[in-house]
Amino acid sequence: MIEGPYFVLVVLSALASGxxxxxxxxxxxxxMPALAALPPAQGIAAMQSINVKALTAGFMAVFMGAAGLSAVVAVVTFVLWPDDGTVELLLGSALYLFGSFGVTVVANVPRNDALGKIDAQAPQSAEYWRTYVSEWSLWNHIRVGASLAASASFILALT
Incomplete structure (x- = not known):
């Protein structure tokens, strides 16, 4: 049975990943569908602004906090190796760390960085914008699934 500070840690992990x-x-x-429906220059400018604002303390605390919590849950689970919930705890940690945090680092952030360097008004930007929306959205769908599955795994470990 998961209890005490370990229980709190798992609950916080479930909430943060959710x-x-x-x-x-x-x-x-x-x-993204709304931004894609705008003229490319407007969509690009809006997403560039969103990418800057996403780096503020509020979102980063939750996003990075969930990664930190997931890592701690994995380490504590390996150390304690509880009778119940071990698979779910390790799966939840892996899903968040690789499927959410990892995908963000290797797929979404590089695309955001590249988008940040383009001139929204340049004619060639429209073609890049279509590619960006498609690729970024695909990777984001993976992050949705991984984060949600991580949350579900942490919750299942508690049942």
């Missing part, structure tokens, strides 16, 4: 899933699903379901 919050991140919520932020990501907002982008998948309405933010």
């Amino acid at each position: 919050l991140v899933a919520g932020a990501f699903i907002a982008f998948s379901t309405f933010v």
Whole structure:
């Protein structure tokens, strides 16, 4: 049975990964489709602004906090190796660390960095924007699924 500080750690991990899933699903379901419907220069400018604002303390605390919590859950699980929930705890940690945090680092951030360097008004930017929206959204869908599955795994470990 998971109890005490370990229980609190797992609950916080479930909540944090669920919050991140919520932020990501907002982008998948309405933010990116809305930006893609704008003229390319406007969509690019809006996404460039979003990418700057995403680096503020509020989102980063939840996003990075979930990664830190997931890493701690994995380490504590290996050390304690509880009778119940071990697979779910390790799976939840891996899903968040690789499927959410890892995908962000290797797929979404490089695309955001490249988008940040282009001139939204340049004619060739429109073609890049279509590619960006398609590729970025695909990777974001993966982050949604991984974050949500991580949250579910942490919750299942507690049952």
